[in-house]
Amino acid sequence: MNKTLAIVMAIGLALGAAGALQATPQEDQATFQNYFIKRFPNVPKDDFINGAYALDPVGRENWEAIEEFPPYETAVSNGEKMWGTPFANGKTYADCFPDGPGIAARYPHWDKEKGMVVTLTMDLNKCREANGEKPLKPETGPMAELNAYIALESRGQVRNVEIPEDDPRALAAYEKGREFYFTRRGQFNFSCVTCHGANSGNQLRSEILSPAFGHTTHWPVYRSKWGEIGGLHRRYKGCNEQVRAKAFEADGEEYRNLEFFMTFMDSGLPLNGPGARK
Amino acid sequence: MQIRTLFAGFLAATLMVGLPTLNQAEAADRPAKTQKTDKKSKKPVKPAAPAAAPAPAAAPAAAAPAAAAPAAAAAAPVGPGGAVAGAAAAGAAGAVAAGALAAPADTAEKAALDKAIADAQAARKKAASVAGEWRDTAKMIKQAEEAGAAGDFAKGMKLASEAQKQGELGYEQAVKERGAGFPDYMKKQ
Numbered sequence: 216m217n218k219t220l221a222i223v224m225a226i227g228l229a230l231g232a233a234g235a236l237q238a239t240p241q242e243d244q245a246t247f248q249n250y251f252i253k254r255f256p257n258v259p260k261d262d263f264i265n266g267a268y269a270l271d272p273v274g275r276e277n278w279e280a281i282e283e284f285p286p287y288e289t290a291v292s293n294g295e296k297m298w299g300t301p302f303a304n305g306k307t308y309a310d311c312f313p314d315g316p317g318i319a320a321r322y323p324h325w326d327k328e329k330g331m332v333v334t335l336t337m338d339l340n341k342c343r344e345a346n347g348e349k350p351l352k353p354e355t356g357p358m359a360e361l362n363a364y365i366a367l368e369s370r371g372q373v374r375n376v377e378i379p380e381d382d383p384r385a386l387a388a389y390e391k392g393r394e395f396y397f398t399r400r401g402q403f404n405f406s407c408v409t410c411h412g413a414n415s416g417n418q419l420r421s422e423i424l425s426p427a428f429g430h431t432t433h434w435p436v437y438r439s440k441w442g443e444i445g446g447l448h449r450r451y452k453g454c455n456e457q458v459r460a461k462a463f464e465a466d467g468e469e470y471r472n473l474e475f476f477m478t479f480m481d482s483g484l485p486l487n488g489p490g491a492r493k
Numbered sequence: 494m495q496i497r498t499l500f501a502g503f504l505a506a507t508l509m510v511g512l513p514t515l516n517q518a519e520a521a522d523r524p525a526k527t528q529k530t531d532k533k534s535k536k537p538v539k540p541a542a543p544a545a546a547p548a549p550a551a552a553p554a555a556a557a558p559a560a561a562a563p564a565a566a567a568a569a570p571v572g573p574g575g576a577v578a579g580a581a582a583a584g585a586a587g588a589v590a591a592g593a594l595a596a597p598a599d600t601a602e603k604a605a606l607d608k609a610i611a612d613a614q615a616a617r618k619k620a621a622s623v624a625g626e627w628r629d630t631a632k633m634i635k636q637a638e639e640a641g642a643a644g645d646f647a648k649g650m651k652l653a654s655e656a657q658k659q660g661e662l663g664y665e666q667a668v669k670e671r672g673a674g675f676p677d678y679m680k681k682q
Contacts, residue, residue, distance in 0.1 A: 243675065250679045397673040399666065402627050402659070406673065413678055461626040469624065 240378050240389055240479055247480045251428035255416065263429030264487045270416050271423045278491065287363050287437040287489040290444040294364025297357060302346040308361075311342035319362075319369030319486055323474050325378065325385040332388050332471040335362065336446065354449035354465040359435045363444055366435060366488030374432075374486060376479040392476030395469055401460030422493070431478045433490030440493065447474060602646040609653035610637050616660025625667025630659045 238246070252260060258269045268275040298308050298316055312318055322335035336358055340350035351358035378385045399406045410419070411427035418424075434447040441449075448465035451473060455462040463469040613634050620626045633656040640649035 238675075246675055246679055394671075394673050397675065398670040399673070400625065400670070402629070404666065406670075408676060408679075412676065456628050459628040461621070461628050461630070463624075 240386070243393065244480055244482060248428060248483075250412075251415070251426045255426065260483075261485060263426060264432040264484050266425035266429060266433070266490075266492070267423040269429075270426070274423065281491050285437070285489075286439075286491050287435075287444050290360040290363040290435075290437065291367050291489065293357070294360040294362065297361045298364055302343070302348050304346050306346050308339070308342055311338075311345070315368070316365045317368040317372065319366050319488065320372035320374040323471065323478055324376070325382065325388065325475070327379065327382055327385075330382075330384050331468070332392075332475040334448075334466055334471055334474065335365065337466055352465075354446035354452070355443070359444045359446050359449075362435045362446060363489040366433075366486065369486050370488070372486050373483060374478065375482045376475065378479065388472045389476055389479060391468075392472035392474070395473045396476055401455065401458035403458040405458040407454065427477070427480070429481060429484055431474065431481045432484050432486050433488045435488060436490040436492050438492050444489065599644070599646075603641060606637070606641045606646050606649045606653065609650055609657070610634060610641070613637065613653045613656035613660060616657045616664070618660075620660045620663035620667065623664060623667040625663040627659045627663045630656050630663065633659070 248260075251263065252258075255263075255270060262269040265275070265278075268278045301307050309315070319335060322338070323332050325331075326333040334353075336351075336353040339358065339361060340353070343350055351361075378389050380386075396407045399409070408427065410424050411430070415424050415426040431447065434450075435444050436450070437444045446465065448470045451470050452462035452465065613630075617626060617630045617634065620630070633652045637649040637652035637656065640646070640652060
């Protein structure tokens with residue numbers, strides 16, 4: 216009798232431990248968002264889209280002054296021109312995206328047919344190639360400008376990323392993205408969360424480290440450091456290199472899955488791209 | 494009487510210095526003459542000086558200076574200023590001998606560097622196979638190759654060994670980090 220009881224208890228404990236290890240994406244999201252909401256109780260939830268400027272009143276003043284004459288304005292104009300300019304075959308981006316340019320909230324998404332996470336830049340390049348045009352570099356230059364226009368047209372939309380339950384590959388991609396986010400890498404042995412988790416709000420040299428919550432809402436961004444507009448994957452590359460890890464390819468599997476995870480964590484926040492940052 | 498004595502002494506001194514040089518030059522010249530004869534007979538000819546042949550190991554390399562000296566002396570002009578010419582020849586011989594010593598040492602160092610670079614490259618690839626490559630590893634390997642090409646083997650070895658270490662650490666780090674997830678401080682909130 217005692218032996219049976221011990222076996223039942225052991226099974227129960229094992230199942231409990233497995234359940235605790237395998238939190239659902241929704242549980243992850245709640246853990247993630249609650250951590251930052253409790254860490255910064257004076258920041259309204261929707262204000263996390265403003266990154267470090269949600270924490271630093273002086274920095275916010277400066278940033279809002281910059282936003283009066285936004286440095287990404289030229290990029291938006293160029294992107295709008297691209298959107299309306301016919302390809303060599305006479306078609307335009309509107310033929311691929313009949314709902315218009317306000318489509319940023321639909322990305323990234325899980326593509327069941329392809330069995331992979333698809334980004335906006337991938338679909339824009341797919342449209343170009345389908346119309347006989349060469350694909351563009353995803354994280355910089357004209358593609359970033361086109362994205363800036365699309366982001367502006369998508370402002371205020373709320374993104375709710377879905378992880379289809381009927382396709383285990385989608386969950387696997389999410390979990391890979393999650394693992395990437397929390398993996399220490401590079402000579403400095405830092406993970407993304409090292410800077411943007413427990414150290415968010417702390418000062419690093421002259422900068423305040425932004426909280427991870429809200430990181431995906433305002434792309435592409437005009438960074439003063441770059442002197443131009445660039446995409447989220449360009450920033451990923453920069454972060455990886457800052458910790459002295461080898462960066463991965465923009466729109467490659469690693470960064471697509473990472474974006475999938477991070478965007479899921481930011482679900483429910485309004486989009487406010489394009490952005491301006493230092 | 495004194496002038497005769499002085500002249501005789503000078504002559505004796507000149508001969509003492511000059512004759513050995515002449516003998517050395519003749520000795521070194523002999524194989525060359527033989528070579529000409531052999532050319533006529535179309536027989537295979539051995540090299541005039543062993544120093545010309547690459548020494549595969551350290552022991553032949555050490556023997557090279559002794560053989561190289563006469564060969565160099567043979568090239569030196571012999572004439573009224575034989576002593577000076579001999580000294581110059583000896584210097585040249587030393588230089589050649591040094592070259593003979595340096596060449597095999599370079600070969601050994603280069604081989605060691607090539608191996609260190611190959612090891613570093615293997616370690617880098619192993620780290621990359623688990624997405625753990627560090628930023629500067631490939632750059633360091635390239636710099637090690639460049640240092641080797643420029644003959645700075647010590648610098649190359651240092652870079653290659655550092656790159657190998659980075660590759661190994663990057664691999665260990667990536668394996669250790671497998672399955673990383675939410676930190677406890679986030680879960681406890």
